[in-house]
Amino acid sequence: MEPMKYHFEVKGDDFSVAGENSSKVKKILRQLGFDPETIRRVAIAMYEAEINMVIHAEGGYIDAEISPDKVKIVLQDKGPGIPDIEKAMQEGYSTATNSVRELGFGAGMGLPNIKKYSDDLVINTVVGEGTRLEITVNV
């Protein structure tokens, strides 16, 4: 069957609503009857990616595709890009500013957590142009 598709806009200037879209997806998955573990993995991976988008890229767009056997989340931004993916994948590495760290973010767990909770993670990034993240969680 055709996957269910949702499109979200992430605003880069409002930290108070960061994470709202992951909450929406979490609610949809729960209503659809996905098992709690799948919901947890999608919610955490998407939340981390959504927050990254706000902190580093001033927002962007998220497309969620829900099928009975997998959930795919694609995040697209026009941010600074990731100069060194290998470093960014290391736990504890972060380029977040001090002011963001003071808010309790920028612990360098974003990408590592996304990787940890997803079955497949594809990162396309061009410095100065933006980043596209494709997160897949299999049921």
Next chain:
Amino acid sequence: MDKIYWHSVTLEKDNCKGCTNCLKQCPTKAIRIQNGKAKILKERCIDCGECLRMCPYHAKKAVTDSFEILDKFKYNVALTAPAFYAQFSIADNIDLMLTVLKKIGFDDVYEVSAGAEIITEKTKELLKSGTLPRPTISSACPAVVKLISIRFPNLIDNLIPLLPPVEVAAKLAREEAVRKSGLSESDIGIIFITPCPAKVTSFKNPMNLEKSNIDGAVSINDVYLKIAHKIGKISDSEIEKLSRSGRKGVLWGVAGGESEATESKRHICVDGIHNVIEVLDAVEDGKLRDIEYVEALSCIGGCVGGPLTVENSFVANSRLKRIGEELEDNKNIPHEDDVFWENPISYKPVMNLDDDISKAMEKAMKIEEIYESLPKLDCGSCGSPTCRDLAEDIVRGYASENDCIFKLREKINILARELNKLESGDIKNTRET
């Protein structure tokens, strides 16, 4: 009766005006208005009692036991929650509040705070052991436990698997009553003076116990006047020394008392069921990784804010803190190991659209389609809490698009225009002939 869905919170149909006050406030969206009356969706209700508070017509009530339940037993013990002490301005000492219960018909009393002290010690021990998932969530508030079981399946494992203080106290109270009275267990009535309906439901239909140790629950509301008439007449010499618990146990009755007692340095206390949902959502998203213990209470202010209490919750809060702070810490807390859940708590997916994910997806798409056609005002006039809920109710087969007064008006307008056209056409025809 369906035991699983027995609830203390029920509707008094005759009083219900069919307004939207409760509909909009229910944290689990368990209320609909049908045919001009509220209806509680039993499988979704967590007995928090928010609707009891909200209803201006007193159409929601909590089923509790009447005082006559004492007649069923040869020997009755009143179980008292700390919130009970805070109901009367005259009460500056707990012994007076316990003595008065013996004057109105109870044979003995037992403080729930004594159970709270035992649970505090066990919680400290478990937190120290590092074996529990972080953050660990308190399981003392039955409305919160019920909420987690229907809405936060991923957090069931985070609940501390300990019985609520009231059950621990009830068990000890019965043992003591058998010793003191020489009667058999079944002759003894353990009666809780309850501040809330969720606890009543938890006794009648326990989630994590085979059978509750509490035989009856009388609301604070219902004994209030009985006590108010007696309390002023008790002379100082009549006051018996009946209290046994200390500061920490008593302060469990106010929000923050429990988490402070556990001595966890990284704890939070969240009160008010809507706030609890917000925090649990955050825990589920992995946002509260630096927190060790979450005290989560359905009522604002803690149990002193229970829907079946009488005193203003802010006044009661201040009073109970004052009473508690004057006490010493109990140095002789008995060690009890038999304080764990007997049964695990299981996830009840009551919000699911369908058991089959593909079918559920079809329904979800249909919901989106209907939702897009609705006015998105969330006025509640249709009987569902929001436009999205109406869309969902239509797909589930409980409601129809015509329940939306805006959709209906649209249709009537079209019809009126058609009629107008028809009429003016008729007039023209008449002239022509």
